[in-house]
Structure formats: structure tokens, C-alpha cells
Amino acid sequence: MYAEVIVDISHEAIDKSFSYRIPKDMELHVGDPVLVPFGREKKRAYVIKMSDTSEYPEDKIRDIISPLKKEFSLENTLLDLAIWMSREYGCTLNQCLKTVLPVKKKIKKRGKTGELLLKRETAPVELNQEQKGVLQGIRNSFSKGGTSALLFGVTGSGKTEVYLQLMEDYIREGKEVIFLIPEISLSFQTRSRIEQRFPGMLSVLHSKMSQGERAESMEKCRLGEVKILMGPRSALFAPFSNLGLIIMDEEQDRSYKSETTPRYETREVARKRAEFSKAKVLYGTATPSVQIFSEVEKGALPCFRMENRAKSGSMLPKIHIVDLKKELEEGNRSIFSRALEKAVRERLEKGEQTMLFMNRRGYAPFVSCRKCGEALRCPHCDVSLNLHKNGILQCHYCGYQSILPKNCPHCGSKYLAAFGVGTEKLESICHAVFPKAKILRMDRDTTRKKGKYEEILQEFSEEKADILLGTQMIVKGHDFPNLTLVGILAADQIFLQSDFQAGEWAYQLLTQVSGRAGRGEKEGEVIIQSYQPDNATLKLAVRQDYIKFYEEEKRFRKRLSYPPFSKMLAIQCIYTEEAYLDLILEKLLPRFQGKTEEAGGEIYGPFPATVYKLKDNFRKIIYIKHDSHDIILQLRDSFIQDLKKVDKRNLILLQFDLL
Numbered sequence: 340m341y342a343e344v345i346v347d348i349s350h351e352a353i354d355k356s357f358s359y360r361i362p363k364d365m366e367l368h369v370g371d372p373v374l375v376p377f378g379r380e381k382k383r384a385y386v387i388k389m390s391d392t393s394e395y396p397e398d399k400i401r402d403i404i405s406p407l408k409k410e411f412s413l414e415n416t417l418l419d420l421a422i423w424m425s426r427e428y429g430c431t432l433n434q435c436l437k438t439v440l441p442v443k444k445k446i447k448k449r450g451k452t453g454e455l456l457l458k459r460e461t462a463p464v465e466l467n468q469e470q471k472g473v474l475q476g477i478r479n480s481f482s483k484g485g486t487s488a489l490l491f492g493v494t495g496s497g498k499t500e501v502y503l504q505l506m507e508d509y510i511r512e513g514k515e516v517i518f519l520i521p522e523i524s525l526s527f528q529t530r531s532r533i534e535q536r537f538p539g540m541l542s543v544l545h546s547k548m549s550q551g552e553r554a555e556s557m558e559k560c561r562l563g564e565v566k567i568l569m570g571p572r573s574a575l576f577a578p579f580s581n582l583g584l585i586i587m588d589e590e591q592d593r594s595y596k597s598e599t600t601p602r603y604e605t606r607e608v609a610r611k612r613a614e615f616s617k618a619k620v621l622y623g624t625a626t627p628s629v630q631i632f633s634e635v636e637k638g639a640l641p642c643f644r645m646e647n648r649a650k651s652g653s654m655l656p657k658i659h660i661v662d663l664k665k666e667l668e669e670g671n672r673s674i675f676s677r678a679l680e681k682a683v684r685e686r687l688e689k690g691e692q693t694m695l696f697m698n699r700r701g702y703a704p705f706v707s708c709r710k711c712g713e714a715l716r717c718p719h720c721d722v723s724l725n726l727h728k729n730g731i732l733q734c735h736y737c738g739y740q741s742i743l744p745k746n747c748p749h750c751g752s753k754y755l756a757a758f759g760v761g762t763e764k765l766e767s768i769c770h771a772v773f774p775k776a777k778i779l780r781m782d783r784d785t786t787r788k789k790g791k792y793e794e795i796l797q798e799f800s801e802e803k804a805d806i807l808l809g810t811q812m813i814v815k816g817h818d819f820p821n822l823t824l825v826g827i828l829a830a831d832q833i834f835l836q837s838d839f840q841a842g843e844w845a846y847q848l849l850t851q852v853s854g855r856a857g858r859g860e861k862e863g864e865v866i867i868q869s870y871q872p873d874n875a876t877l878k879l880a881v882r883q884d885y886i887k888f889y890e891e892e893k894r895f896r897k898r899l900s901y902p903p904f905s906k907m908l909a910i911q912c913i914y915t916e917e918a919y920l921d922l923i924l925e926k927l928l929p930r931f932q933g934k935t936e937e938a939g940g941e942i943y944g945p946f947p948a949t950v951y952k953l954k955d956n957f958r959k960i961i962y963i964k965h966d967s968h969d970i971i972l973q974l975r976d977s978f979i980q981d982l983k984k985v986d987k988r989n990l991i992l993l994q995f996d997l998l
């Protein structure tokens with residue numbers, strides 16, 4: 340027998356594995372630590388794969404010296420987690436270890452830190468009745484052995500206060516807390532609330548950090564210099580050895596789904612991490628994901644609700660829909676409906692703030708020729724190019740850039756024109772329509788530089804600007820008491836996606852955006868502009884009736900047996916030559932289809948991915964559905980085996996997405 344091992348994982352990025360022979364009487368398992376000869380030294384290594392044969396010449400291969408005891412339980416936990424992830428998400432253990440284990444950097448030795456004492460700078464807010472009720476409920480549920488719970492509270496109901504109290508429970512017991520937040524929304528407000536409550540105990544991760552800074556944050560956890568790690572999904576792998584609690588705020592957020600291999604679902608990995616660390620998980624949200632609410636419905640997850648805003652006098656905002664078709668009929672061609680424009684003016688007069696949401700960045704999402712009708716497209720991807728204000732065309736998928744040509748590259752005419760509105764254009768329009776207003780824009784382009792994101796939010800919260808406009812980034816978790824108007828300029832964009840989860844995402848987004856309005860004492864108003872004011876999801880979002888929305892969504896998904904009412908696996912096959920990709924799939928599919936159907940599953944596709952060509956790669960997707968999670972995983976493995984037989988040179992890249 341042979342083993343593939345990775346060496347000394349805690350010291351550098353793991354990207355290479357080595358082969359060793361397993362001596363006859365040695366019993367080993369994947370994940371076991373072993374001692375191996377390495378150059379002239381002996382090193383600690385981990386078994387990541389075992390096989391009967393080895394590609395290495397017999398005389399060059401060396402023997403494993405001995406198995407080692409798994410001494411330190413943290414390492415154990417993270418290894419177990421990696422092993423589970425590689426099985427669940429269909430990728431190599433190596434890929435999972437890279438995700439799970441922190442890259443360790445040499446860090447200056449610091450003086451030994453004393454016991455971390457809990458000294459508060461600010462007294463906790465007196466909780467209201469609703470908050471007290473849910474806090475007690477969660478505590479009871481956990482102390483009776485419950486391992487996870489959902490805190491379902493409307494926007495502004497004061498979930499953060501509940502989290503803080505619960506964190507305190509665990510920190511007092513000497514345990515550690517992971518506080519997960521969605522990507523990009525490093526809510527500086529929440530961060531400073533935690534810092535004030537638990538001075539010196541918080542470490543943070545965020546996407547703008549360098550490798551070194553991330554490593555440093557993680558290292559503080561390992562050394563016990565902090566008790567709380569706040570960050571996006573990767574914070575889940577904090578090397579805490581006495582983890583007590585994982586809080587996952589905005590549980591429904593899409594950034595919790597990893598877009599790179601392993602494509603894991605943070606919600607599930609959190610549960611596993613908690614299981615291996617004997618910790619608890621609290622999910623929090625104002626709009627539960629359909630997945631999590633189906634668990635509540637089945638009685639598998641206790642749910643604690645808060646239905647009122649926390650601050651006395653604060654109410655959920657009034658929401659209206661404006662019909663853009665009617666605006667057009669009545670001669671208004673502006674991007675602002677009359678109602679929205681009037682509402683903004685009123686806010687400017689009263690010195691209140693406005694937030695304007697536009698789902699696209701850049702100046703205009705399309706440039707096309709008025710003569711031949713062709714749009715300018717990315718040469719590497721199957722999408723149209725976005726025009727930016729500086730006259731640069733940009734692909735938002737691969738980053739390709741070119742200068743806007745004078746003439747149409749298809750017919751040579753000079754009638755190229757930009758269509759649609761992105762945030763840059765919205766900003767120019769706002770300046771023209773409201774010349775006196777102070778305007779801030781927040782999107783990927785204005786927040787590229789480190790610190791910019793916080794700077795914009797800080798400025799807006801200090802009321803140095805009247806209008807904050809931007810993409811998704813502006814909607815998450817922020818609390819501006821003087822913000823009384825939210826305008827959603829093009830709600831239809833939100834519904835355009837073809838995914839079966841599109842309705843859910845739209846509902847969540849609309850609720851989140853709307854939830855920013857009227858969080859102080861002044862009443863809030865939300866205006867949603869749409870060409871399809873009768874859209875069912877839109878109407879449900881306006882009524883803010885989650886249960887009704889959930890019931891509708893459940894009916895639709897049950898009828899078509901979509902998750903969470905069945906398991907679904909998307910298999911994405913990727914290759915640069917379309918013809919070869921098609922050929923392989925043609926060879927492979929009949930047999931695989933047979934297997935799937937025999938196992939009682941359903942198979943669909945292959946379909947081209949939404950963006951079929953991406954960075955010069957063609958992408959086709961096959962979906963399989965089955966009630967059993969395990970059978971789905973078996974079918975996945977058999978797909979991999981079958982593909983190996985036809986794609987002998989191993990050219991096609993596979994990506995699995997377990998839904």
C-alpha cells in the first residue's frame with residue numbers, strides 16, 4: 340500500500356503532496372498524522388490518500404516511519420472538517436485542507452498575554468421584552484442539548500443586541516465565538532459595537548486584507564489573544580481550540596456559498612464545525628432562506644421570532660410600487676418616477692437621508708449599434724460589455740477592458756449608443772436632478788481601495804451626505820437613523836434570473852433594502868419602481884409577509900421537486916473546445932442517464948450555463964435530482980469514474996454544486 344501525504348501543514352501553503360510506502364503492519368487512515376523522512380529530516384505529515392499502486396518508481400519511494408498520535412484536538416477538528424467537506428462537496432482533500440487550515444506566517448513573538456478579562460466600556464442596552472424572550476428561549480434550548488437555533492427577527496428588531504448577550508455567556512465561560520457576516524458587509528457599526536462591549540477581544544477578517552493580515556488575525560485566535568473572530572465564511576475555520584458558539588448573521592446571504600472549490604455551503608459547514616467542536620450555532624435573519632425555514636417547519640430547528648422594531652417609535656416602513664409603464668405613457672422618460680423624485684426632494688428639504696439602490700455598476704450595461712443592432716460583446720465571455728464613465732468598456736465577468744470604438748465593429752456605422760443605467764450614470768443623473776444634494780456612490784468601483792468602504796459609510800452615518808446610491812453593498816445590515824427614504828430604481832433587474840432560487844433572492848433583497856428605511860424615530864418610506872408591478876414576488880415583498888411568501892415558494896418547489904424538497908446536484912463540465920466537450924458528453928450521458936434512472940433519480944441537461952462561455956471556457960451543466968443525499972453523492976462519484984473512461988486525457992474540468 341502507498342500513501343500520499345502532505346507535509347507539515349501548519350507552516351506553508353499546501354500545494355504539493357508526496358508519496359510514501361506504508362510498511363506492512365502499519366494501520367493507517369486518511370487524515371492520520373504520520374512521521375516521514377523528508378530530505379535529511381523527519382517531518383510530521385498527514386495522509387490524504389491511500390492506494391494500491393504508486394506512480395513513483397519503487398526504488399525511489401520511502402517508507403513512512405510511524406503513525407503519530409493525534410495530539411491536539413483543534414487540528415483534529417479542522418482535519419475532520421476537511422475530510423467531511425471533501426466527501427460532501429466532491430473535491431480533493433488537498434483542496435479542502437487549503438480552505439480549512441490557516442496559512443501560517445512567521446509572526447513576531449509577542450509577550451505572553453495575561454488572562455483576557457471581560458471589562459466593559461459600555462453597559463449593555465436594556466433588552467426589550469421581545470429580545471429578552473428570545474434570548475431566554477435560545478439559552479434554554481441550548482442548555483437542554485439543542486445544538487442550533489434560528490433567530491428570525493424583522494429588520495431593525497435588535498438581533499445584534501441578542502447576539503452580544505449570548506456571546507457574553509460563552510466568553511464568561513472561557514469559550515470562544517465565531518461571528519459570521521456576509522462578504523463585503525464588514526458592518527463597521529456592528530464591529531464597533533462588539534469592540535466596545537468586549538474590548539481587546541475581537542479579531543476581524545475581511546476581503547480587503549492581505550494574506551499576511553489574514554494570517555495574523557487567525558494566529559491571534561490560535562494563540563488565545565482574542566475571543567471573537569468576526570468575518571465572512573472563511574472565519575468559520577478560526578483555529579480556536581475551545582469554540583463555544585458560531586453566530587451566522589444574515590443566514591440567507593448568497594455570499595455564504597463559496598464560489599470556488601470546494602463550493603461549500605457555510606450553513607452546513609458551520610453545523611459540522613460546531614458538531615466536531617461541541618459548540619452551538621445560532622443563525623440569524625430577517626428573511627430566512629427557504630432551506631432553513633423548511634427545517635423549522637419540519638421541527639428540526641427551533642425558531643425564535645421578533646416581530647417588532649427594537650427602538651421605541653420605530654416602525655417598519657411603508658412600501659409602494661410605482662408602475663414605470665404608466666410613467667412612460669404619461670410622458671416621463673426620466674429614470675426617476677415622479678413619485679420618487681418628489682419624495683427625494685422632500686427629504687432634501689427636511690434634511691433627511693435617502694438611499695437609492697441600483698443593481699448594476701458602471702455607466703451603462705450595453706453598448707449597441709443603432710444601425711445593425713449588434714451589441715459589443717466580450718471576446719472571452721458570452722456577455723455584453725459594460726461601458727464605464729471613463730470611456731472604457733469592461734467585462735464584469737473576466738475583467739477584459741477595451742476603449743469604446745468610434746465605429747461599430749460589425750457594420751462600421753458611427754451610431755454606437757449606450758443603453759441602460761448603471762450606478763455611475765445614476766450618479767450623474769442625480770447630480771443633474773438634485774444639484775444641491777451631496778451624493779455618495781458605493782459599488783465595487785468606488786470601494787476598490789482599502790478603507791474606502793468604511794469611509795463612505797462613516798461619512799453617510801455622520802450625515803455629511805444626503806443621498807447614498809449603490810449596488811448590493813449598501814443594503815446589508817446598516818443602521819442610519821436619519822435615513823427615511825429608500826428608492827429601488829429598477830426592481831425588474833432583480834427578477835431577471837432564471838435560477839429556481841430567483842424568487843427567493845429577490846424577496847430577500849427587497850426586504851433587506853427596504854429594511855434600511857425608518858430605523859430611527861422618523862417614519863420610513865420605500866418606493867419600488869417596476870415595469871411589472873403585478874409580479875407575484877414583488878407583491879409579497881411589499882406586504883412583508885414572509886410566511887405567505889414561504890408557502891408560495893414551497894408549493895412551487897414541491898411541484899417541481901426542487902431543493903429543499905429534494906436534493907439536487909449541478910455538475911458543470913468545463914472545457915475550452917466546445918466540440919470536444921459535446922463529444923465527451925454524448926459518449927458519457929446515455930450510460931449515466933441509465934444509472935441515474937435506475938437509482939430512482941431524475942436527470943436533466945446538458946444545458947449551457949447562464950454565461951455559456953466564460954474566460955474562453957465553455958460550460959455545460961447537468962442536473963440530477965434525488966430524494967436521497969447519499970445516492971446523489973454515489974451518482975456523483977460514478978459520474979467521475981465514467982468521465983475518466985471517455986475523457987482519457989483528463990481534460991474536462993468538473994465542478995459540483997450540491998443544492
Ligand SMILES: Nc1ncnc2c1ncn2[C@@H]1O[C@H](COP(=O)(O)OP(=O)(O)OP(=O)(O)O)[C@@H](O)[C@H]1O
Nearest residue numbers: 465466467494495496497498499500625649650816
Ligand atoms: N432594547 C433596545 N432598546 C433600544 N434600542 C435598541 C434595543 N435593541 C436594539 N436597539 C437599537 O435598534 C436598532 C436596530 O438594532 P439592530 O441593528 O440590532 O437590528 P437588527 O435586527 O440586527 O437589524 P437588521 O436585520 O436590519 O440588520 C439599533 O440602532 C439598536 O441600537
Ligand SMILES: [Zn+2]
Nearest residue numbers: 717720734737
Ligand atoms: Zn469577459
